[in-house]
Amino acid sequence: MTPTNDIFLPRLARRRRFGVIFSVVCAGMVVLAVAVLGVLLASLVQQGWRWLSWDFLSHFPSRLNPEKAGVKSALFGTLWLIGLTAAVSIPIGLAAAIYLHEYAQKSRLTRFIELNIANLAGVPSIVYGILGLAVFIRLFDLGRSVIAGALTLSLLILPVVIIAGREALAAVPDSIRQAAFALGATRWQTVRSHVLPAALPGMMTGVILALSRAIGEAAPLIMIGALTFIAFVPDGPMDVFTAMPIQIYNWCDEPDAIFQELAGAGIIVLLGLLLPMNAVAVGIRAWHQRRKAW
């Protein structure tokens, strides 16, 4: 064999060896990512576990007496926020999705709205906080209230809800719409009685994921001045409030080690709220994909 033929040598053993190394490296990256999640959860449990008790859930936060501190006000604040945010963002977001997917003609306005939503989804959450501060607090004078927080969070997750809603509608085959139109149904009758029921599970998955994002947000709430140490539960939408992520941030920011442990316990409570929501969302998606009729 002449040297010029070298480049045509298969050199299979060598190439296979590189292949094995590469696949091990790639698999190692996955293992690394999953391991980071494991270490994160382990350090949480190690720091916060011993503080978890019924008292932790039912006591108010306290600076002077950290041993007796709890997350009651933050937990109720978060529940209020989530309820109001859901009530505002779900109807508006899904209605917008229905408009864009079922009603809108291909026009400049439609293209503009779609481009706008895609860009809004990439705006940092703190910028929504600035918007909330200037509009809901200064302009509408809502004060540092639950409703101001909920409206800010609603604007934040609206693009996510709309995009998820559109995807769910796009997964419904056109034949279902055409069948309804052929029987003389109006557009709204078609949407309400045929398209929406078929798209509902997909929409629920998207909405739950969007809401779980809202639960974890702290930056926009800090911007609108959600209070940190309050020792009461909001009575109505106009009351001042605090929320779980803000309480956690506040404890993290204290120099004493005991506050960091409290933050760990607070995070376990927050994740105890979030992870089941995510599991339900993923579960609905899996269930829907299995029983899909088309």
Add this chain to the structure above:
Amino acid sequence: MLRVSGFMRTKERVIHGALLLCALVSVATTAGIIWVLTIESLRFFSEVSPVEFLLGGRWAPLLEPRSYGVLPLVCGTFLVAGGALLVAVPIGLGSGIFLSEYAPPSLRSVVKPILEVLAGIPTVVYGYFALVFVTPEIIQPLVPSADIFNAASAAIVVGVMIIPTIASLSDDAFRAVPRTLREAAYALSATRLEVSTRVVLPAAMSGVVAAVILAFARAIGETMAVTLAAGAMARLTLDPFVSIQTMTSYIVQVSLGDTPHGTIEYQTIFAVGMLLFLITLTFNVIAQRVLHRFREVYE
């Protein structure tokens, strides 16, 4: 009896209008953001010249002698976001290739949701993780002189946070490459490594680049983890082991204090917010362009 009644027609029209109104809420949001940022920024720039703001190397708006050069904040932001990419690109891309080219479907359906959990964890939790684990257990043993608050630990946790974005989007891009390309390469006796890196990766390049740019924009806008981990010391440095301040953590710092409405300190929030908005918007638009312009279209 096939006539549509007038009532029904009106009802259809009302519903159509109401739905359109909801879609326009998103346009109003954008308009609101731009309007709010512009109005207050203009007030700020009536007192501080834009040149001083954009090119000044010292940021001290809260202490005398005051100075409004935003470069230290921009530098801190890019230091953290760039460091985050160093962490997230190898791990995210490696995971993406593994999921789409190597993993059997059963493994993939387990691993992908686990990775997505990383994206669902609130950012304040990553800040906590940086404080109680990354800085004391990783950074300080390696670099004993590192500050308690430092850019490196912020970069690591933000990197972890954006792994799922890169992994998931690049996995989607790889899987969009048609099977026929892979089979053609295999028929020419390429190994799996060669198919992955010389056929699939180039074909999916636009999706991968867009994923990385989107993740970068997310890292730039990231707030709570950076505020907790990186500190609040605005300085113009590329040293990742000292305390720095990012644009987002400056905004948080001001809004945590009692800054009266109408003062120049209050207006700095909007000027910095405007800059942050424009930077993230630019990267998002670039990502969309890359995705649409340079996409290899098969069939």
